[in-house]
Amino acid sequence: MKKIRVGLIGCGSRQNVHIDALLQMEDVEIVAVAEPVEERRISAAEATGAKRLYKNHTELYEKENNETLDTLFIAVEPTAHENIETKAIELGIPFLVEKPMTLDLEQAETITSMIREKSLITAVGFQDRYLDLMEMMKEEIPKHKTGGIVNGSWVGGIPGVWWWQKKSTCGGQLLEQNIHLVDGLRWLFGEPLSVYAVNATGMVQPGVDASPEYDTDDYSICLFRFKNNITVSLASGCYCRGVQPKNGLVVILNDIILDYRLRNNLIITTKNKTLDIKRINNQTYDLDRDFINAVKSGDGTQIRSPYEDALQSLKVAFAANRSMETGEVVYFKEDEQ
Ligand SMILES: NC(=O)c1ccc[n+]([C@@H]2O[C@H](COP(=O)([O-])OP(=O)(O)OC[C@H]3O[C@@H](n4cnc5c(N)ncnc54)[C@H](O)[C@@H]3O)[C@@H](O)[C@H]2O)c1
Known part of the structure; x- marks a missing residue:
């Protein structure tokens, strides 16, 4: 072989x-x-x-x-x-x-x-597109033709590596880490129409809590509008010490709630039942396997996150950063999507 x-x-x-x-x-x-x-x-x-x-x-x-x-x-x-x-x-x-x-x-x-x-043939490491729980959400959401609210968060501790402590070398917590959920939102709901974002700095003390060069956002919150009356609030933070909130996405439609606990489990609630589904697959393995299969066959069409698609997630995260700087809503043009 x-x-x-x-x-x-x-x-x-x-x-x-x-x-x-x-x-x-x-x-x-x-x-x-x-x-x-x-x-x-x-x-x-x-x-x-x-x-x-x-x-x-x-x-x-x-x-x-x-x-x-x-x-x-x-x-x-x-x-x-x-x-x-x-x-x-x-x-x-x-x-x-x-x-x-x-x-x-x-x-x-x-x-x-x-x-x-x-x-x-290319792939980008958006591993969550290969997560079984995300696949279930992607299948379920289109069955419910209603709009609704999505609350998302990825909030944790102060990052350890040097480049993650500076916004100029990591892009900020939203762009560096929570880009996974930004990409997940695009995968589930299509391209966003607009984003408005605010950030906070000054909570983590450079030289005391982190390196003297520390200057990345302590947290940010983005408000995304998507088609079909989907509005998302997405929090990103890296300031917690000794405590860890529950992260993920809570999708609230009029007849179903999908409570996705980051890479762990998915709680689906409807009028008559509640299901708690644990993650089973190893999504990085599946991402890598899919990519290797594509290289072997010469056919990259099944790759879930080729570079060109991932570029859109990068653009959305950059737009949110721009909104943090200007205080303005950023509207996405069709040709940016
Ligand atoms: N997909 C995911 O879930 C996921 C998870 C963690 C990190 N990441 C991403 O992976 C990337 C790396 O993160 P990390 O945590 O491994 O960082 P890291 O600092 O642990 O590793 C990066 C390595 O790259 C090496 N390097 C730098 N320039 C090089 C060059 N020119 N040639 C060869 N090696 C070079 C560095 O010496 C370092 O060892 C980041 O973009 C990060 O966001 C993705």
Whole structure:
């Protein structure tokens, strides 16, 4: 059996989750790793058996091409993408890249055009599109032809990694982490019509509670309007200490309530019954499997979050950030969707 040869760019915490998934696949071999931090590079090579080690993506691209690699998994911090994707496209190497794919929208647009031109297979790490609970919601919601209210939240503790403590390197909690729920909302309800957002800073003390450079939003709240009278309030926060609220999405339609507890369970309430459904699947495994299948078959049409679609989620999150800065509602134009 010919195995799919994978190269890894970045060997931090998220890539380790992909490594775990890929190691379970008999038709995959990880052959190359690129990572500046020596300890991470070596540990990834030991875990995967990769024999070709590089200090960064530039070194990797000096030696590798689409004859030596079938695909790349890219998981670097949001401001480190440089020419990682454009080079992969030039070389014709399909890639899976983590969200948020960059903090530079112009760069994301260029990458999208290049991908389209080459019809290259890509996927973005919006793992929740593969979550069984989200699939159930996606199936259920269109059966109820009513509008309603959605309350969403992803609020937690102060992020540990350096780049997540600065808005200029993470984009803020909404764009960095809660983009998963932004993407989930698009997946469930279609493209938003408008967003208004407010943020708060100054609660987490730089140099006391976090690094001296800490300047990201403590929290933000977005108000999204969607078609069919769906209005969503979405809270994002990273300021809690020692306490952890319940996160997820509560969808309140006139004859059903879907209470989705983030990546854990889904409580469905109707007039006559309440069902509590636990998550069963490993959504990152399913995302990676779907992508590998696409690379094997050359058909990327089943991938749930190709780069071009993920770009829309990035644009929506950027628009919310813009609203926080200006205090204005941002209306989405049809051609932005
Ligand atoms: N889909 C998800 O659920 C999910 C979960 C966690 C993180 N993420 C995303 O994954 C990305 C990485 O997050 P993380 O938590 O793994 O961060 P991390 O800081 O743990 O790892 C990033 C790694 O990339 C390496 N790197 C930077 N530039 C590089 C280059 N030019 N070549 C090779 N390696 C390079 C860094 O040295 C670091 O080890 C972020 O965009 C984050 O938002 C996604």
